[in-house]
Amino acid sequence: MRLIIRDDPVAVGDYVANYIAKRINDFAPTASKPFVLGLPTGSSPIPTYKALINKVKEGSLSFKHVITFNMDEYVGIPRDHPESYHTFMFREFFSHTDIPPSQVNLLDGNAEDLVAECNAYESRIKQCGGIELFLGGIGEDGHIAFNEPGSSLASRTRIKTLAYDTILANARFFNNNIAAVPRMALTVGVATVLEAREVVVVVTGQRKSLALSKAIEDGVNHLWTLSALQLHPWALIVVDEDATAELHVKTVKYFKSIERVQDEVEQRQAELKARGRTKHQGQVGSME
Ligand SMILES: N[C@@H]1[C@@H](O)[C@H](O)[C@@H](COP(=O)(O)O)O[C@@H]1O
Numbered sequence: 526m527r528l529i530i531r532d533d534p535v536a537v538g539d540y541v542a543n544y545i546a547k548r549i550n551d552f553a554p555t556a557s558k559p560f561v562l563g564l565p566t567g568s569s570p571i572p573t574y575k576a577l578i579n580k581v582k583e584g585s586l587s588f589k590h591v592i593t594f595n596m597d598e599y600v601g602i603p604r605d606h607p608e609s610y611h612t613f614m615f616r617e618f619f620s621h622t623d624i625p626p627s628q629v630n631l632l633d634g635n636a637e638d639l640v641a642e643c644n645a646y647e648s649r650i651k652q653c654g655g656i657e658l659f660l661g662g663i664g665e666d667g668h669i670a671f672n673e674p675g676s677s678l679a680s681r682t683r684i685k686t687l688a689y690d691t692i693l694a695n696a697r698f699f700n701n702n703i704a705a706v707p708r709m710a711l712t713v714g715v716a717t718v719l720e721a722r723e724v725v726v727v728v729t730g731q732r733k734s735l736a737l738s739k740a741i742e743d744g745v746n747h748l749w750t751l752s753a754l755q756l757h758p759w760a761l762i763v764v765d766e767d768a769t770a771e772l773h774v775k776t777v778k779y780f781k782s783i784e785r786v787q788d789e790v791e792q793r794q795a796e797l798k799a800r801g802r803t804k805h806q807g808q809v810g811s812m813e
Contacts, residue, residue: 538572554590563659667736667749671712680714
């Protein structure tokens, strides 16, 4: 796992957007070889989405051959509700890019048969060849997607009852009316996320700092589902300084020091690749 620390949420968004843009451009997607991208909602990815939109507008990035799968969706609010994740994604991201709407996949929280909807979502991901890069955010209780504390680390896409903490945290999007926040959601599972070839998670703000320390400094634990990322061979967490508040000083120093070395190694790998000597793409020198 790599941990990248930037000053603030905007710098985190820029880093993650550059990272994703490079991955998509290096992949050189086509209609027959699309790039499959997993995406989150929430306030944390908004600076990333803004930076990605800018790249599309300036012509250095295209989503024409990208297929997306969102992590989760509320159950029981209309698709066009201002706080549905469907509305959020089109308002904050898709409508400002060149992605064909037919390549956008979101769970349908109003499906008649919710179990069938979840199973079909997993099948669609497989049909598309699996997710190349899953971008995620976390809740204050360390949940990834809507995999609340106690979720099975082997879970797949399913219906989930939201934790009270999550309902409280999300009430801000529903005029602070707790009763208006949906009680259930459809979400990809922890195993669905872990199956992506690469996972990148954005964590910003001091209120996420306990979850971050539990996820990276303690063991793998279903009470902090982000910690399952420790089992992933290619995981990257990008955080701001505020989110590091609960980390040990030596943890912060360690990750900052390996980022410097990593940069040097990556530059050398790029030079070798340019000379046709290697096809290596992994995180050399990281904690993978
Ligand atoms: N289901 C979503 C998560 O996928 C998201 O990571 C979390 C954090 O939201 P924010 O970034 O607004 O703190 O919100 C919800 O719970």
